Amino acid sequence: MLRSLVTHEVKGSAAWKLGRLNHVALAVPDLEQARVFWRDVMCAEKVSESVAQPEHGVYTVFVELGNTKIELLHPYGAESPIAAFLERNKSGGIHHVCLEVADIAVALDALKASGVRPLSSAPKVGAHGLPVVFLHPKDCGGVLVEIEEKRRP
Numbered sequence: 001m002l003r004s005l006v007t008h009e010v011k012g013s014a015a016w017k018l019g020r021l022n023h024v025a026l027a028v029p030d031l032e033q034a035r036v037f038w039r040d041v042m043c044a045e046k047v048s049e050s051v052a053q054p055e056h057g058v059y060t061v062f063v064e065l066g067n068t069k070i071e072l073l074h075p076y077g078a079e080s081p082i083a084a085f086l087e088r089n090k091s092g093g094i095h096h097v098c099l100e101v102a103d104i105a106v107a108l109d110a111l112k113a114s115g116v117r118p119l120s121s122a123p124k125v126g127a128h129g130l131p132v133v134f135l136h137p138k139d140c141g142g143v144l145v146e147i148e149e150k151r152r153p
């Protein structure tokens, strides 16, 4: 059970606050079909090419929306962390949300103190070249949450 959800002050670390919605990630069974859908049917202005992310076990395509992004994900390699998700959801679906934090170490301290488990022992470099960590969906109301360190002026 999560300890207090209210305290923002955590022993030994400054208060932190949650930043912007960086992206909503969709796992897709057919990346090119999804890319064309968001570009030609949904008329998104900026849809990136597919980028292989071997260290994350996915291909990514980013659909720019102005105030946030959609990240299209497709498995890369035999060990993809999203393979089981697509097995369970054959047509694809919302996979995770990515939220920005100013300091990922401070955020992780606070989250761990509240009983939220990170899925990796240390941040990895994400699709934007910034530190990212995923939080256990069971500790986040059934939602897979990715936090990305984005220092804003």
Ligand SMILES: CC[C@H](C(=O)O)C(=O)SCCNC(=O)CCNC(=O)[C@H](O)C(C)(C)COP(=O)(O)OP(=O)(O)OC[C@H]1O[C@@H](n2cnc3c(N)ncnc32)[C@H](O)[C@@H]1OP(=O)(O)O
Pocket: 025, 053, 056, 058, 060, 071, 073, 081, 082, 084, 085, 094, 095, 096, 098, 119, 125, 126, 127, 128, 132, 134, 137, 138, 142, 143, 144, 146
């Ligand atoms: C290039 C980086 C890019 C970026 O920077 O933006 C990315 O986003 S990379 C994206 C791909 N990488 C990851 O998603 C890494 C974190 N994810 C994982 O490690 C796995 O997906 C994991 C552990 C969350 C789930 O893996 P798997 O489905 O194989 O595990 P289980 O079948 O054992 O499921 C356990 C439990 O969790 C539930 N679950 C699984 N996926 C999700 C999800 N996306 N949202 C919510 N819940 C999820 C699953 O249903 C199981 O629940 P249970 O009640 O036990 O059946």
Ligand SMILES: [Co+2]
Pocket: 023, 025, 071, 096, 098, 146
């Ligand atoms: Co992501």
